[in-house]
Amino acid sequence: MTSLSTIARRLSVVVCSVLLMVGTFFLSAAPASAASHDIAMGGAKGLVFEPASLTIASGDTVNFAVGQLPPHNVVFESVPGGDKDLAAKLSHKGLEGNGASFSIDFAGAPAGDYSFFCMPHRGAGMVGKITVQ
Ligand SMILES: [Cu+2]
Known part of the structure; x- marks a missing residue:
């Protein structure tokens, strides 16, 4: 017959295992501070990004949605440290048409200014800047 203390010992092992699993889950969960922001490509004023400048935190996501006068894209030309690979x-060089949208993830992005333009409409002034704090 199993004694009460044996049952208590087995129960404590189970409880510890569950606590370990729950703790691991919370440690691996993404930080709750990551935010997402929206930029329209082509707005009420025509060939512009709206907003044309935006301040975010490293780890945030920026959603770009096609607005007026497509097609549009997003090409980064100047990033902190002149990092061409970054x-x-x-960059999202593929030209996007009506109803399209895409997200750019700034996970691990160093602080500084990120300037970008829309390739077909750069000459019309369709340029923007994201500042990572
Ligand atoms: Cu454009």
């Missing part, structure tokens, strides 16, 4: 990684 600029290429963040």
Whole structure:
């Protein structure tokens, strides 16, 4: 016959295991502070990004949605430290039409200014800047 103390010992092992699993889950969960922001590509004023400048935190996401006068894209030309690989990684060079949207993830992005433009409409002044704090 199993004694009460054996049952208590087995129960404590189970409780500890559950606590460990729950604790691991919370440690691995993404930080709750990551925010998402919206930029329209082509707004009420025509060939512009709205807003044309935006301040975010590292780890935030920026959602770009096609607005007026497509097609549009987002090409980063100047990023902190002149990191060409980072600029290429963040860029969305594919031209997007009506109803399209995409997100750019600034996870691990160093602080500083990120300037970008829309390739077809750069000459019309369709440029923007994201500042990572
Ligand atoms: Cu454009």
